[in-house]
Amino acid sequence: MSQPIYLDYAATTPVEPAVAERMAGYLTADGTFANPASRSHLYGWFAEEAVEQARGQVAELIGADPREIVWTSGATEADNLALKGVARALRHHGRHIVTCTTEHKAVVDPCQWLEDEGFEITWLEPNPDGSLPPERVRSVLREDTLLVSLMHANNETGVIHDIDALGRVCREAGVLFHVDAAQSLGKLPIDVSALPVDLMSLSAHKIYGPKGVGALYVRRSPQVRLEPQIHGGGHERGLRSGTLAPHQVVGMGEALALAGERMDEDYRHVEKLRDQLREKLSVLDDIHVHGESAPRLPGHLNVAFAGVDGEMLLTALNRVAVSSGSACTSATVEPSYVLRAMGVSDALAHSSVRFSVGRLTTLTDIEAAGDHICEVVQRLRAVPA
Numbered sequence: 001m002s003q004p005i006y007l008d009y010a011a012t013t014p015v016e017p018a019v020a021e022r023m024a025g026y027l028t029a030d031g032t033f034a035n036p037a038s039r040s041h042l043y044g045w046f047a048e049e050a051v052e053q054a055r056g057q058v059a060e061l062i063g064a065d066p067r068e069i070v071w072t073s074g075a076t077e078a079d080n081l082a083l084k085g086v087a088r089a090l091r092h093h094g095r096h097i098v099t100c101t102t103e104h105k106a107v108v109d110p111c112q113w114l115e116d117e118g119f120e121i122t123w124l125e126p127n128p129d130g131s132l133p134p135e136r137v138r139s140v141l142r143e144d145t146l147l148v149s150l151m152h153a154n155n156e157t158g159v160i161h162d163i164d165a166l167g168r169v170c171r172e173a174g175v176l177f178h179v180d181a182a183q184s185l186g187k188l189p190i191d192v193s194a195l196p197v198d199l200m201s202l203s204a205h206k207i208y209g210p211k212g213v214g215a216l217y218v219r220r221s222p223q224v225r226l227e228p229q230i231h232g233g234g235h236e237r238g239l240r241s242g243t244l245a246p247h248q249v250v251g252m253g254e255a256l257a258l259a260g261e262r263m264d265e266d267y268r269h270v271e272k273l274r275d276q277l278r279e280k281l282s283v284l285d286d287i288h289v290h291g292e293s294a295p296r297l298p299g300h301l302n303v304a305f306a307g308v309d310g311e312m313l314l315t316a317l318n319r320v321a322v323s324s325g326s327a328c329t330s331a332t333v334e335p336s337y338v339l340r341a342m343g344v345s346d347a348l349a350h351s352s353v354r355f356s357v358g359r360l361t362t363l364t365d366i367e368a369a370g371d372h373i374c375e376v377v378q379r380l381r382a383v384p385a
């Protein structure tokens, strides 16, 4: 049997071959293998030069100054550094933090941890379409609010938050604004020189770069105070110690430069295919596309197939590689908390599937996937419950 069609680009993407090729030049003895922190020899200087060039590429894509980019191991670490770093640095000024129930676990879990540490978290609820009106944020801000943390685009539904409007509410109140942009980076234009955003989490592997590298954008003016979470050597201006991995950061820089060049082309390609898949599924009755009426990323399609058992659906959809609306925790299968927060019932959340298309998806893939999905859903619905 042939391999399933990969429709899980929101989980991760393959590394672009040109990016992998460049990365390979930073590993072996005939390449630039040195420690970029080695200041005493030519080897180190070359590695440092490569790291700084990549930092410039990341900064360039989001309109930042290279000095505002802190390398991390990914968006999870960047989220942790932003949330815990601000909370720790400003704990004498207040203890209140605002976020939303549809955030990624990389924000939800650190917020819960901070709650245990004595911080007070306000968990905002989105509208049923996943959107979040700025007034809802404004209404919960207080004298002692330190930080608002909201994602740019949701990983499960693709729903896009208006970070400009949300950020302005924070600015007016003198509250810091952190944005998790792991899903939108390289897919939507982002310009922090014009946006009221103080901190932004970035990741390489959702945009055809390597897994295991990301960055945190930290505004310099007005400067954001941040307490480091990893100590040992004072790398990254003291904010994140640890020897940098030149092959990883070079890979991220290269992937982002490429994403910048191809942004319009990528957008049109995935939007067209996503809409074609949506069209193919419209022969089915009783389907619901989560967040369909809100602005969404072009490659996401999160669909509920009413009346179909979630587990049976996932098992039967063996010709496509997709993500389900359920998450396997230690013992049980839990419905997606993101869909639940949007008011979707447990049953409908369990019957939901996230399809996400990408650069390598073809029209042939979409046609075969669409036929397969329709056939499976119709077959499962024909079985008497």
Ligand SMILES: *Cc1c(COP(=O)(O)O)cnc(C)c1O
Pocket (backbone or CB within 6 Å): 073, 074, 075, 076, 077, 104, 106, 151, 153, 154, 155, 180, 181, 182, 183, 202, 203, 204, 205, 206, 212, 213, 214
């Ligand atoms: C993937 C993702 C993360 C985690 O990023 P890593 O680089 O894998 O740690 C965080 N937030 C969102 C919205 C994501 O999609």
